[in-house]
Amino acid sequence: MTQKHYSKWVILSAVVIGSIMGPIDGSVVNIAMPEFTKIFHTNITTVSWVSMTYLLVVSSLMMTFGRLGDMLGYKKLYQYGLLTFSISSAILSLSVNIYMLIIMRAFQAVGAAMLMSMSSAIITSVFPPNERGRALGINAMSISIGLAIGPTLGGLLLKYLGWRSIFYINVPIGIIGYIWAHIVVPDNKGVAEKFDPYGSISFFAFLASLLLFISEGGTWGWSSLTSIVALVTSIASLIIFINVENKVEFPMFDFSLLKIRSFTFGNISTLLNFMAQNTMTFLTPFLLQHLGFTTEKAGIIMTSFPLVMFVVAPLSGILADRYGAQILSTIGALISATAFFLMATLTEKSTMFAIMARLALFGIGNAIFQTPNNSAVMGSAPKNRLGVASAFLATMRNVGMVMGIAVGSAIFTNRLKVYQALKFSSNAAFMIAIKEAYITAGIFSLICAFTSLVRNNVKLIQGKD
Known part of the structure; x- marks a missing residue:
């Protein structure tokens, strides 16, 4: 039937x-x-x-x-x-x-x-x-x-x-x-191709141990035995994975995808974007707590980011169909960077509206970046590799999320210790440390804008990729 x-x-x-x-x-x-x-x-x-x-x-x-x-x-x-x-x-x-x-x-x-x-x-x-x-x-x-x-x-x-x-x-x-x-x-x-079990196992071991090292290394101690074992396991697994993929007839990941400029730079941009995004979403609740906002008000403030994305993402998609990803994603990343640098200007007296406006701007930037970028990455992949292309894009997104939390929290905690050691007041030490973390995330967004700009422009007009 x-x-x-x-x-x-x-x-x-x-x-x-x-x-x-x-x-x-x-x-x-x-x-x-x-x-x-x-x-x-x-x-x-x-x-x-x-x-x-x-x-x-x-x-x-x-x-x-x-x-x-x-x-x-x-x-x-x-x-x-x-x-x-x-x-x-x-x-x-x-x-x-x-x-x-x-x-x-x-x-x-x-x-x-x-x-x-x-x-x-x-x-x-x-x-x-x-x-x-x-x-x-x-x-x-x-x-x-x-x-x-x-x-x-x-x-x-x-x-x-x-x-x-x-x-x-x-x-x-x-x-x-x-x-x-x-x-x-x-x-x-x-x-009709064979599954590559050795490639799958080695890639799982590589990514799991890498993410474990990134996310827990600060807690364990970066030079602790557990961290070293996780890092060595990750490097060894990656070497095995590359070796396996170059030998099998039907590899789990088709490395020829990386020769597609839009695919490669689009995925690098995704990684950087989600590193920046998760730095924002992880650290900002701590800032709100420090500024004395209640849990309920903090929830309302944080909601401004996804709500703006909810409105802008479909509009961004329509624009992507007409103009492609190169310009739109670059503009989106620059707007996100601007939002981070504005977050670094907040003070202990900043109002609820001032913070929400910055988060809303960040939501606009992310929405303008993500939909055109995703469309360009998927449009650049061959039809018989859409599953791997979709999974690779999602993997870059998740790795960026883990790295964003790890890098953002590491910068904040380390700089906080420095300023506390220099006898800064607790308020001043906190605010300067979190501002430096925001500036770092803004730099991630600027690099993201660059990697978006240097991709091939994927035309999405009249059915052409």
């Missing part, structure tokens, strides 16, 4: 369901962290592994699932992702101790990795080049919605339904998403 063909916009709605689940779940779980320490009678360090495990597994497996998507079909992997995410969420709600919670978050991350690696591939495969930016913009808008409503939803669920509800609420959404994707997303046969 032949499958009915649905409108590409209907197909996009099925992708949006999967795209919004991860951001909501992630932000809801972050809100619940203090609750977990009380419920399971444990400490913050142990509870942090609830998020860290998820991030490590998601980041390290996306390339594997991207390759499997090219081989087995994007729809099939996407549905497996929805199913895995939903089942693991149901089991998470039954957790009896913190260790069960951490282990099941790893399984939930497997489902999230499938969803994240397939979403852009499905969109790129069904939308023509002159509409791809708009579609990716709407998908980006759904992610912004998830990030915006997650904290509020998490607070309400924790207050009225208890911590288990933050997990079992995923189950009906996942089931609906699975059924809807089964009905409307078209099948694609994939490519």
Whole structure:
């Protein structure tokens, strides 16, 4: 029986369901962290592994699932992702101790990795080049919605339904998403190539150990035995991975993609953009706390960033379809850099509006950068490599997130110690240290603007990439 063909916009709605689940779940779980320490009678360090495990597994497996998507079909992997995410969420709600919670978050991350690696591939495969930016913009808008409503939803669920509800609420959404994707997303046969297990394992080991080193090295001590082992494991695994990929007939990652200028510089730009973005989202709540804002007001202030992205991302996508990524992404990165430098001008007397205006400007810059950049990267990849291209882009995004938090927090804490040692007042030391971290993130954005500018301009007019 032949499958009915649905409108590409209907197909996009099925992708949006999967795209919004991860951001909501992630932000809801972050809100619940203090609750977990009380419920399971444990400490913050142990509870942090609830998020860290998820991030490590998601980041390290996306390339594997991207390759499997090219081989087995994007729809099939996407549905497996929805199913895995939903089942693991149901089991998470039954957790009896913190260790069960951490282990099941790893399984939930497997489902999230499938969803994240397939979403852009499905969109790129069904939308023509002159509409791809708009579609990716709407998908980006759904992610912004998830990030915006997650904290509020998490607070309400924790207050009225208890911590288990933050997990079992995923189950009906996942089931609906699975059924809807089964009905409307078209099948694609994939490519008849063999899977590369050694490349997959070595890449997983490389990225997992690298992210572990970056995120935990400051806690362990950069020269500690644990940190050195993680770094050496990462370097050795990368060498093995490159060696394996150059020998096998069907490698997990097609290195010829890196010869495509727009693909390479677009991914470098993504890495830099998310390094800057996560420096902002990680450090700003500490600034707000220092300035004396209540938790409720801090939540409102932080929401200004994703809400502006929600409005601007679709408009940015429409512009991307007409003008391409080179100019738009460069302008977006420069606006983001400007927002960082303006954040560095804040004082102890800065108003709520002054901070929100800067975060809103940052949201505008990110929205103008991300949608055209994503569209250009995906448009530059061959049709039979959309899964790997989508996964590589998502991997750069996640690595940038981890690096942003690590670099931002390292600069802030180290500079804070310096100024405290110089006998600065606690207020002055804090403000100068956080301003230097913002300036560093602004420099990341300036470099991002440069890498966006030197890419080939991918024309997205009249169906041309």
